[in-house]
Amino acid sequence: MNKTKAEVELKLPVIPDIELTATKTAEVISKHMNLSEEKTGEISMAIIESCINAFEHSKTKEIYIHFIVSKDKLTIKVKDKGIGFDKSKVEIPNIENKLNTDERKRGWGLQLITELMDTVEYDSDETGTTVTMTKKREDNE
């Protein structure tokens, strides 16, 4: 198994379900890294949510996804050149607050990404947003 550093870059236009292109790429990379099915699913879900957030909130026409394979982890950067956002203003969602109230049912993306990945960092300003997330590779993978 080749575990040397490798990189893959995608540029995705905003068209329906295009995030599935990124999840297919993630599946191939995960297989290359010998990651478990569970981790592969978590990575794919986090990518989907990152893409949806970028498509919905950045007001740009394309996003960039950068996969970086290293010996001990997979790093994924989802970048847009949009208007940015203030993470401190994003409320942590709770289903109890969403049931039988006027609160919108959506708003789960950041919470899902945080729970599914090992580390997540947001770098955002008025020139764009980059979400950097990692999934560690265990010794037996």
Added chain:
Amino acid sequence: MSDSIKNIDEKNGVIVISTSGYFNNVAGEAVLEIFNEKIDSGSKNFLVDMADSKVVNSIGVSILIEIIEKLQAVDGKLAFCNLAGIVEKTFNIMGLTKYCEVYDSIDSGVEKLS
């Protein structure tokens, strides 16, 4: 029928909706449309079979929260079966499994709901 819906069935008073493919906003709206038709006809127990939907997004799943809310008003039940591991984990994180049971097959879901 929407491409997102593979089958709709009624078993022992339980409406079984089998989805197909990526469970996104389109699929969520398709399930909601069927749900609205059936609840207007008096059905209260629903089982969503996701054997053929291994990938979801939070927009589609959020629509299921709307269904939970509507069923609470009529003392109905929503349950799921045949969930892929990551789908069940997503439902756990979003809190759906606090309100909905998860079964490993249509038959076991129908048995418990009917």
